[in-house]
Amino acid sequence: MAAERTDPPAVICRAVAKTFAGGTEAVRPLDLRLEPGQTTALVGPSGCGKSTLLRMIAGLEPPTSGSIEIGGAPPAETLRRADLSVAFQDPSLLPWRSVRGNIALALSLARRPADARAIDELIALVGLEGFGDTRPAQLSGGMRQRAAIARALVTEPRLLLLDEPFGAVDELTRQQLAQDLPRLWEARGTTTVLVTHSVTEAVMLSDRILVLSPRPAAIVADIAIDLPRPRAPGDARTDAFAALTDAVHEALSQGMARAEPPLAAQ
Amino acid sequence: MTTLALPAPGPRLRGLVLTLLALAGWELAARALTGAFVLAAPSQVLGWLAANPGLMARALRETLTNAAAGFVLGNLAALALAALALLWPRAQALVTGVALVVFCLPLVATGPILRVIFGPGAGPQIVLAALAVYYTTLIPLLVGLRAAPASWFDLVHSYGRGRWSALVHVRARAALPYLVAGLQIAAPAAFLGAIVGEFTGAERGMGVLTIRALRGLDVPMTWALATVATAVAMLAYVALGALARRLAPDAPPLLLSPPPAPARRQGLRAAALVCAATLALWWGAIAAFDLNPFFAKSPTDVAAALLTDADAGATRAKLGVALAETAAFLLPGYLAGLAAGAGLAMALVLAPQVAGPVMSAAIALRSVPIVTTAPLIVLALGRGAAGTVTLVAVMVFFPTLVACLHGLRQTPGQVMDVMDSFAATRLTRLLRVRIPAMLPAFFAAARMAVPAAVLAVTVVEWLATGRGLGSLMALSASLSDYDLLWSAVVLTTTLSALCHAAVARIEARVLRRYAPEQLT
Ligand SMILES: Nc1ncnc2c1ncn2[C@@H]1O[C@H](COP(=O)(O)OP(=O)(O)OP(=O)(O)O)[C@@H](O)[C@H]1O
Ligand SMILES: [Mg+2]
Numbered sequence: 001m002a003a004e005r006t007d008p009p010a011v012i013c014r015a016v017a018k019t020f021a022g023g024t025e026a027v028r029p030l031d032l033r034l035e036p037g038q039t040t041a042l043v044g045p046s047g048c049g050k051s052t053l054l055r056m057i058a059g060l061e062p063p064t065s066g067s068i069e070i071g072g073a074p075p076a077e078t079l080r081r082a083d084l085s086v087a088f089q090d091p092s093l094l095p096w097r098s099v100r101g102n103i104a105l106a107l108s109l110a111r112r113p114a115d116a117r118a119i120d121e122l123i124a125l126v127g128l129e130g131f132g133d134t135r136p137a138q139l140s141g142g143m144r145q146r147a148a149i150a151r152a153l154v155t156e157p158r159l160l161l162l163d164e165p166f167g168a169v170d171e172l173t174r175q176q177l178a179q180d181l182p183r184l185w186e187a188r189g190t191t192t193v194l195v196t197h198s199v200t201e202a203v204m205l206s207d208r209i210l211v212l213s214p215r216p217a218a219i220v221a222d223i224a225i226d227l228p229r230p231r232a233p234g235d236a237r238t239d240a241f242a243a244l245t246d247a248v249h250e251a252l253s254q255g256m257a258r259a260e261p262p263l264a265a266q
Numbered sequence: 267m268t269t270l271a272l273p274a275p276g277p278r279l280r281g282l283v284l285t286l287l288a289l290a291g292w293e294l295a296a297r298a299l300t301g302a303f304v305l306a307a308p309s310q311v312l313g314w315l316a317a318n319p320g321l322m323a324r325a326l327r328e329t330l331t332n333a334a335a336g337f338v339l340g341n342l343a344a345l346a347l348a349a350l351a352l353l354w355p356r357a358q359a360l361v362t363g364v365a366l367v368v369f370c371l372p373l374v375a376t377g378p379i380l381r382v383i384f385g386p387g388a389g390p391q392i393v394l395a396a397l398a399v400y401y402t403t404l405i406p407l408l409v410g411l412r413a414a415p416a417s418w419f420d421l422v423h424s425y426g427r428g429r430w431s432a433l434v435h436v437r438a439r440a441a442l443p444y445l446v447a448g449l450q451i452a453a454p455a456a457f458l459g460a461i462v463g464e465f466t467g468a469e470r471g472m473g474v475l476t477i478r479a480l481r482g483l484d485v486p487m488t489w490a491l492a493t494v495a496t497a498v499a500m501l502a503y504v505a506l507g508a509l510a511r512r513l514a515p516d517a518p519p520l521l522l523s524p525p526p527a528p529a530r531r532q533g534l535r536a537a538a539l540v541c542a543a544t545l546a547l548w549w550g551a552i553a554a555f556d557l558n559p560f561f562a563k564s565p566t567d568v569a570a571a572l573l574t575d576a577d578a579g580a581t582r583a584k585l586g587v588a589l590a591e592t593a594a595f596l597l598p599g600y601l602a603g604l605a606a607g608a609g610l611a612m613a614l615v616l617a618p619q620v621a622g623p624v625m626s627a628a629i630a631l632r633s634v635p636i637v638t639t640a641p642l643i644v645l646a647l648g649r650g651a652a653g654t655v656t657l658v659a660v661m662v663f664f665p666t667l668v669a670c671l672h673g674l675r676q677t678p679g680q681v682m683d684v685m686d687s688f689a690a691t692r693l694t695r696l697l698r699v700r701i702p703a704m705l706p707a708f709f710a711a712a713r714m715a716v717p718a719a720v721l722a723v724t725v726v727e728w729l730a731t732g733r734g735l736g737s738l739m740a741l742s743a744s745l746s747d748y749d750l751l752w753s754a755v756v757l758t759t760t761l762s763a764l765c766h767a768a769v770a771r772i773e774a775r776v777l778r779r780y781a782p783e784q785l786t
Binding site: 094 | 417424425427
């Protein structure tokens with residue numbers, strides 16, 4: 001049982017599509033397989049449907065059609081076992097709980113034993129030492145996002161969904177986090193999905209980048225990132241890295257160009 | 267409405283000075299008017315209290331006990347109703363609708379009816395106190411239980427937890443500041459409810475003494491009772507405010523934000539459902555408590571009294587005359603109170619130096635059980651129209667002023683920065699930014715003021731003027747003309763609820779334009 005828990009799951013989307021009640025088509029029928037233990041970055045223009053796709057994988061939003069499988073089971077099963085964590089685009093910390101209290105809440109919601117040491121280690125990892133007892137209102141936007149990342153990690157999920165987790169984090173801290181976090185989820189063997197607007201960050205953190213078209217989201221490019229790990233900030237200056245960021249940029253602008261008239265469903 | 271923040275030491279000192287000045291002015295005015303049987307000086311009030319400490323203390327203890335019991339019962343009822351609406355969201359319109367109808371029942375008539383049911387004792391006082399508070403707690407509670415962004419619920423669901431965890435970890439705590447702020451308004455209201463209950467022939471209590479003072483034209487006693495009632499209500503308000511700041515320092519921005527306005531067709535369906543549920547409750551209560559049909563009239567009895575009985579025409583005529591008399595006081599008073607409250611709030615924005623002290627004074631005075639000062643206003647302005655209209659206006663004025671001042675402060679800082687960047691004048695800001703920002707609070711106050719205004723006008727008619735629906739209800743109760751009494755209750759309640767609904771409709775229109783985020 002314990003071994004099975006730590007095995008990261010594969011995520012399979014079969015013809016998953018989402019049209020909202022108002023008629024907004026957010027995601028076109030989409031086929032997708034995320035390999036166990038890999039980090040996949042989703043890159044695409046604002047409003048293209050990245051968060052929607054993430055929420056469908058998390059089981060928080062039912063797809064209009066198609067099906068999703070996580071480790072061979074529907075998302076509801078992963079939810080039931082509290083096997084996944086989401087770092088939401090908006091940090092959504094409860095204002096009446098301290099940083100530590102917010103992280104502890106995730107443990108109790110996931111029915112895991114309270115673990116003060118793990119919490120303190122994570123607080124240090126995201127660079128919030130000394131702010132454990134601070135309320136979110138007294139933190140900066142970037143500090144709140146880091147607290148939300150710590151909260152997402154504390155339950156040691158098998159599936160980690162990060163929706164623009166570094167949006168408001170400053171450049172230096174971002175680089176530090178980009179160093180530390182992959183180490184953590186590699187050691188644990190976590191299947192990770194990372195939504196980001198930063199191409200550099202996508203290349204630095206992921207094993208694979210999916211470039212999405214403007215709404216409704218469809219995959220315009222699937223780029224493998226075969227750079228060796230661990231990666232360091234200096235890697236960004238290598239030719240291999242530059243070639244990959246160029247490829248992503250190229251795919252992004254192609255997607256924009258092909259958006260009118262809309263792409264046929266893939 | 268927001269919980270009030272304790273003023274900083276500076277304003278507190280200024281408040282003390284202002285209070286002393288007001289007391290001195292009161293004393294001087296009373297001395298100037300001796301012989302007019304209108305105004306008792308503070309020294310006379312103190313003198314009366316010093317001469318009758320035992321009488322006052324016994325009455326106060328009695329009323330406080332009843333008010334506290336009603337406060338607890340009413341708020342428990344509000345919690346239960348909110349839980350029902352939460353567990354069964356489709357019933358929320360029904361729950362709030364029936365709750366509103368019950369809240370609109372004229373205390374002037376429910377008092378005597380409860381007296382007949384309960385007989386002597388504290389029953390009617392406690393029930394009236396509970397009736398006076400449950401609605402003002404229920405509405406903010408319902409808002410508070412939903413006052414959380416969707417992502418907090420996503421968070422709970424992302425760990426596989428359901429509605430129960432969302433209630434425990436998110437809703438309950440998010441609703442806490444709204445609940446405490448509701449309780450804060452409820453505390454003086456419970457006191458008021460208990461006093462009105464005592465007007466209906468109780469043996470002991472502040473209400474009994476008030477009636478006695480009024481009948482005997484005992485001016486110092488009337489003023490002493492009103493002063494004590496005011497002090498107690500303000501103390502309760504301030505004490506709960508302090509508790510609120512300890513329990514929930516994160517005060518909600520706007521407490522009386524409106525319940526979601528249903529679309530027109532749904533609105534009509536909900537109204538029909540509410541009517542049906544009210545009739546069912548009415549019949550059910552008569553059957554369940556096995557009430558004597560001599561005084562407990564059923565809906566069919568009222569329909570017969572109004573439509574088919576031999577004297578139905580006469581009954582309708584009596585009600586019509588009373589209604590016209592009441593409306594003649596109610597409408598001008600209500601509108602004047604709204605206009606004065608909103609107008610003063612806007613004037614204060616243009617003169618920010620005096621806004622602070624006026625705000626503190628208005629918050630304090632809002633908690634005054636105004637109806638207990640009815641005798642004073644009648645003493646001062648006579649039994650004619652002026653006194654009644656003034657009382658209704660005062661009843662409406664304070665909540666409106668406080669709500670509008672809060673609303674004016676809601677103007678988002680960034681918008682004001684934009685105005686700064688255009689070097690906009692104060693007047694431009696007022697017209698373009700602040701008034702739109704104030705509208706939600708204004709309409710919330712206007713809506714909640716409808717039952718309050720009806721309460722005020724009927725109580726004055728009953729105690730003083732001897733005209734209108736209030737007097738008709740009191741008279742028919744004392745003459746045991748229960749057909750007429752119940753018909754008047756139905757008429758008054760229906761009109762209150764309809765006026766409330768009409769204001770809510772205008773409110774929804776305005777909010778759709780100026781504050782769509784409040785209509786989720
Ligand atoms: N609950 C909803 N109801 C209706 N439409 C929605 C809802 N949520 C999202 N949308 C629409 O779906 C589209 C995709 O939204 P989504 O949040 O997935 O975009 P995104 O790619 O995450 O954008 P960003 O990068 O700006 O976060 C948008 O057009 C949005 O308006
Ligand atoms: Mg998004």
